[in-house]
Amino acid sequence: MKIIHTADLHLGQVLYQNYDRSDEHDHFFQQLKEWCKAEKPDALLVSGDVFDILIPSINTKKRFNEFFVGLQKELPEMHVVITAGNHDSASRIQADHDVWSFSNTHLIGVAPSLTVEDGWQENYIIELPAGFIIAMPFMQGDRAQQLQSLLDIIAERNTEGKPVVMMGHLAVTGLDPTGHNFEVGKIETQNADRLGKGYDYLALGHIHKPQTISHPEDCMAMDVTYPAPVIRYSGSALHVSCDEQYPHTVSLVEIDKHGGNVHIRQLRIDELRHFYTLPAMTDPAFTSEEEVLDGLKDFCQAGNRGYVRLRIEYAADISSNFNQQVYDILATYGDEVRFNPKIIWVGQPAASTMASAKTVFEVSELQDMDDPLDFIEKTKEQYPGLDFSILKEMFKEVEAEIRRFKEEGKAEKTGEKSSTAEVITETKKSDKE
Ligand SMILES: [Mn+2]
Structure with missing residues (x-):
């Protein structure tokens, strides 16, 4: 059984409230289509977070339809399984299930309810000539029993020892969260032993770094074979933040038989735009506004294109129209150098400035504030470079x-x-x- 495993497409993402990424997604789609045509997998799996927001724009939905309809036209034999992630609207994805069922594209949005009826398992089991797929979307909490019951049904049917693939959108214990905003220990992870027994490959989404659980050393290995079962995140299609300092890939997975070997090849995604931190993390941060603006101009003039995040000394004197100055410089380069307004402030504020900047409130004053923006507005001197209008948005x-x-x-x-x-x-x- 041969599958192409991807996840976390985040279609329709608008970065920093400013930058539409649909051309980047189209560029990814072109590559994905070529890989499907070249490799002719039994199935293409998208393990959740297909869209970036619950209600994607019409334009995003149109691109989604065009791509997957086009894919099925070219490769009508290939099955496509798309599950909902936590970013997706489970019911909206599910609502399209019946329409897509006229092709070999399976859209599964809603997780099984806790009070299930007889036969519920059939909604999640896809049987192909080459093997079995359990299409499990994002779900809250522990579902050990439900997952095991699905795997048990397949075990009974699988008299020929065909490969079994299960999909999921969750955080599994032992993952590497590099590039995400959370720290290990602060997110709820599920133990692998709560995800059931009987699958050969668990195709996960949710974590953006490609990785095979309990094989961290092989994370970047482009071609590797493990004995089943294997738990793997394909990683996201595109970089979603400046902290993702690793290549993005889709996983081409071949499983010889149930309980056999899992052969994983990573196909490197070429991204239209890259993420930069200026100055690089290894260099000293900018110390003045002038230095920042000059640095940015140099960066643009050197022909660099992509998303830029700045590192500035906390002590630097930054004027209130700083962001506007940055946008003005970047306007010269069209839309091609894109500004991440979340600045990394380096160093600690001096004790004296802290004391003088601190605003003192009466308790009653605080009680009267029912809008968090009021509070931020009144204390904004403490946050140099803060763009209040962006925050408001x-x-x-x-x-x-x-x-x-x-x-x-x-x-x-x-x-x-x-x-x-x-x-x-x-x-x-x-x-x-
Ligand atoms: Mn997710």
Whole structure:
């Protein structure tokens, strides 16, 4: 059985509220299509986080449709299995399941409920001539029993000893989180022994660094064979942050038989834009605004293109229109040098500036503040370089996300979509309680 395993496409991602990445995704899609045509796998697996947000734009949805429809037209025999990740709307992905079932494309969004009915397993088992696939989307909490029951059903059917592949979107114990915002120990991971027994290859998504669990030394090995079972993250399609200092790949996996050998080759993804930190982490940080702006100009003039994050000494005197100055410089280079406004401040603030900058509040004053932005506004001198308008936009986005999550939850409970208007009223009511 031969599969191509990828995950975390994050289609529709807009970085730093500013930069649409659809051309980068198209560039990835072109490569993915070529690999599928060349390798002719039995299945292409996308293990969650297909989209970056719950309700992707029409343009994003259109590109998704065009790509996967095109792929099926060219390779009608190949099965494509797409599961929902935590970034996706489970019910929206699931809603498209029936339409795509006219092709060999399987969209699985909703995880099995905890009160399951007889025969629920059939929604997650895909039987191919070459082997079995369990298409498990993102799910909350421990589902050891459910996973094992799926694997048990396959064990019974698998009289010919065909390979068994299970998909998942989760954080497994022992993973390397480099490039993510969390530290090990601070995220909830699931132990591999809670994911059931009986699969040969567990095709995971959620973590952006390609890696095979319990083989950290082989993380960058381009061609390697292990005895089954193997647990692997294919890694994301594109870099999602400046901290991802590793190549991105898709995994081409061949399994000879159930309980046999798993042969993994990594296919290196060529990315349209790269991520830079300026100055590089090994060099001293910028010490003044002038130095930053000059450094940035040099960077652009040297022909570099991509996303740029800056490192500046905390003590540097940065004017309030700093970001605008940066954008003005970058405007000269079209859209091709892209600014990450999250600056890395190097060094500690001097004790004296800390004391003078600290704003003192009465308790009653704090109690009156019901908007976190009020608090930040009143203390913003403490955050040099802070762009208040960007922050405001980010808060708005978080608020919208929370609202969508509530809407999703409600839709899933009642089995129908509720209007946004209803949800807003509900949120307001609960605020008062
Ligand atoms: Mn994820």
